[in-house]
Amino acid sequence: MNKIQLLYVENVITRKKRVLQQELSFFMLVENLGYDKDCDVLWSGEDGEWHTLRATYHSNPDHDKEYWRAHIAVKSTADRTLPGNIKFALRYRTQGTEHWDNKHGLNYSSQADSGIKVVTSRPILNIGFESSLKDGQKYVPITVSVNQSVHAKSVTIHWTTDNWKHTHKTPCQFKRSFWDEKFRSNARNPNQYGSQIWKGLLKIDDAFRLQYTISCECPDQVLWDNNYGKNYSLCHKPLKVMILNLHCYQEDNQDAKFSQIAKAINDLDVDIVCFQEVAELWNDGHGDWDTNSAKIINDRLNSPYHLYTDWSHMGFDKYREGVAILSRFPMLKQEAKYVSNSHSAYSIHSRKVVMAQVHVPCMGLINFFSAHLSWWDDGFPEQFKKLSKWASDNQTEDVSGTMLCGDFNITAGSEGYNLVVKSNEYDDQFLAANSHGVFEKIFKVNDPYWQHYLADDYRIDYIFMNKASDLHITSGRVLFTEEDYGRVSDHCGYLMTFEPK
Structure with a gap:
């Protein structure tokens, strides 16, 4: 394939709500040559003035291909006419090189209010x-363009919401009034380019993911x-969970x-x-809420977010x-318990864990535990053992999963890790x-206690999820290194994403 390739252009003049405007959409396939x-899209209307329209990433059909899309709506005003018929070309810049799809130097064209041109x-x-x-x-609407030269008898969507364990078939409908009903447009169906539009609607209810293919x-x-x-x-947005020891x-x-x-929580x-290691001034044991580090970050x-x-x-x-x-979703249940034998406020061996139960859309109830446990000795x-029993007692039939999150002070492969x-x-x-x-070295904790440890992987911060969970992890990355937001603690952070199985 070419490095960049136009798949279709859409050109409609809509008259909805008494507003006359022309909408232009461009959909393209790009070879993934680098991040x-x-x-x-470089385009011009009938006035001959050229414009540059930025395209944005849409999705990837394969690891080496990406879909990109560009869209613009131009309103008719007293001093501005609609573009009308357009000419255009596609440009792709990466690694210091430009790639073009300009119809071999002739440029593409699309007539005003013509609908789809494949x-x-x-x-x-x-x-x-x-x-x-x-x-x-x-509900998910599906729109299909069929070349009228194939004389389509029917168009069917084959779809599933459970990874093809069960399959559904939904027929599409062909209506000559498609463009008029959707846009109040004068585009014909089929149009002068031979594009015949069929429409289907899938009822997916509360499904997390939809997969489908189309037959004609x-x-x-x-x-x-x-x-x-x-x-x-x-699919819906995956669940994103971050862990970090604040030092x-x-x-x-x-403060910075x-x-x-x-910023990372917002951006990601x-x-x-x-x-873990959330702190506020001692203040004779009464604390000082305004100095609480979790509150400051949350503010x-x-x-x-909801904070516990x-x-x-x-x-x-x-x-x-x-x-x-911190939870984007309301906390339906909150609890804090000592899991250590010591409850003394003056002993670093006193360890309390907090638990929150939240309902995540399309995933159900999930229990989260934020823990900072002691070293093995x-x-x-x-x-x-106490944390595990507490978590098990709360793993009822209506709970989709349990995650034990935080600083466990056990390295991967150690005696403590094997215990878990x-x-x-x-x-x-x-x-x-x-x-x-x-x-790599940048992933490792800078805690002095572990500097002598020579193992290749001495993480001590984890998310442990129960095996009976209805979720599975889809990605895991290290945060707060020189490669992204910079160091913010003597620990790095971790961001992991989860989806239903």
Whole structure:
């Protein structure tokens, strides 16, 4: 294929709500030559003035291909006419090189208010599809362009919401009034380019993911659009969980680092955050809420989350030190418990864990525990045993999953780690998401206690998820290194994403 290839252009003049405007959409296939890339459309209307329209990433049908889309709506005003017939070309810039699709120097064209013009040789093509589901979306419209030369008898959508365990078939309808009903447009169906539009509607209810393919029955054959053999797929946003030890106010430029943490949560659209070494001024044991590090970070989010925090003991002779959970979703249940034998506010071996139960759309009830446990010799076995029992007691039939999150002070492969994973109850989620050998020096904790440890992977921060969970991890990455938001603690953070199985 060419490095960039036009699939179709849509050109309609809509008269809805008494507003006359022309909408132009361009859909293209791009070869993935590198992460840093730009795609745009250079176009002109009947006035001969050229414009540059930036395209945005849409989705990827394969690891080496990407869909990109550009759209513009031009309103008719007293001093501005509609573009009318247009000419255009596509440009793709990456790695210092430009690639063009300009119809071999002739430029593409599209007549005003003509509807869809398919330029690829594919006789059946999915048009205007989305790459994700919206919150609360229960219906998915499907629009298909069929070349009228194939004399289509019927168009059918074959779809599933459970990874093809069960399959549904939904017929599409052909209506000559399609463009008039949708846009109040004068475009014809089929139009002068031979594009015949068929429409279907899928009722998916509360499904997390939809997969589908399209068939077209013709007099002598059945044609398919299966997205280059990958089928079309769209789903809701995955659950994003972040863990981070905040280092109990011991960082230089501490306030700026709180802002960086908030920026990462905003940028990455994190849903759940589990913090350890959350601190606020001691204040004779009464604390000082305005100095609470989890509160400060939460207050700097675009929209503050639900926050639950509690403290275990005095830290660094001047702070109440504890743990916290931030949740985008309301917390249906909250609880804090000591898992250590010591409950003394003056002992660093006093360890309290906080728990929050939330309802995640399309996933159900999930229990999160934010924990900071002691080292092996200082009580880890007993603490984890209590934590595990507490979590098991809350793993009722209506709970989709349980995640134990935080700083466990056990390195991968150590005696403590084996105690957790060999219980056959929990799995290390970061390890499940990444192949062996991905851990570089920048990923490792800077805690002085572990500097002598020579293992290739000495993470001590984890998300352990129960094996009976209805979720599975889809990605895991390290955060707060020099590669992204910079160091904000003596620990790095981790971001993991989850979807229903």
